[in-house]
Amino acid sequence: MMTCKQVSTLLSHGDLASASWSRRLGVRLHLLMCDKCSAFKAGLEAMGTWGRALSRTAEQEAPKDLEARALRRIERSES
C-alpha cells in the first residue's frame, strides 16, 4: 500500500504516465480510499484550470496582428 506522501509526491511531479503500471494502479487505489490525497489532487487540477484561465486572459491582450508584426520585425532584422 502506498503512503500519502508517496502518492502526493508522484502526483505533483506530474509524470504519473511514465510510472510503472503497478505504481499507477497503486495511486488509483489509494485515491479511491483517501479523501486527503484526493483533495491534494483536486488542488493540483484547480491550479491547472486557473492557470489556463490566466493564460487565456494574457493571450487576449496580444495584438490581433501579432504574427504580422513578428514577420515585419524578422524582415527588418534580415535586411
Next chain:
Amino acid sequence: MSRRRPSLTFEWGRAGHRTLYDGAVPGRTDLVASLRRRDAAALRTVVDENARRLYRAARGMGFSSDRAEDLMQDVFVTFLHTLDRFEGRSEISTWLFGILHHKVQEQRRAAVRDDMSDPIDESFEARFDATGNWIRPPVAPDRLAASAQMTEALRGCLDDLPSLQREVFHLRQIEELPAADVSDVLGRSVTHVGVLFHRARLRLQQCLEKKGWSPAP
C-alpha cells in the same frame, strides 16, 4: 477560447514527409531547408504556429504585454540566425522555447535559482508523519469560489515563484509539454524537471491556501 493547434511534428529520417496544416506546408527537411533560404511561406508557417504560444509563455513567466511581444520576436530572429545549429532532433517549437528560456535568463540578468535544496521541500515533509500519512492534510479548493477571483490570486502567487519553477509550471501545466520536451528546453534532466514542477505546485498550493481557496471551516 484558444484552440491548440497541431504542433510542428516532423519525421526525421523517413522517406517523404508529413504536412503540418493547410496541406501547403513542406515536410520537415524541406521546411528547414526553406527556412534557410528565407522562404516567406515557410517562415509564415513557423510564425503562425508558434508566435502566440511564445507570447503566452513569456506572459506566463511574468513579462508585460510589450516585453512579451519583444521577447517573442527576438526568439524568431535568433532562431533564424542560429538555424544552422538546428539539427532537427527536437520539434521546432521545443527549439523555440529553448531560445525563449535563454532570453528570459538574460533578461533577468541573475543566476536562476536552482538550488538542490529548497525550503518548500522541508515544508512539504513536515506535513507527513514518519509513516508517510498526512499530519496537516491539504484542503480541497472551493469549487464554488469565483474562478476570476482565484485566477487573480494565482497571478499573485506566480509572481512569488522562483523564475525557473515558474517556467516549468507554465511549460508543463499550461502548454502541457511533456517532461522530456521541457527537459530539452531547459537543458535539465527529466527528473529535475519533475522536482521543479513539484516545488512550483507546492508553493502555489501553499500560497493559494493562505489566500483562502478553501471554504471556511
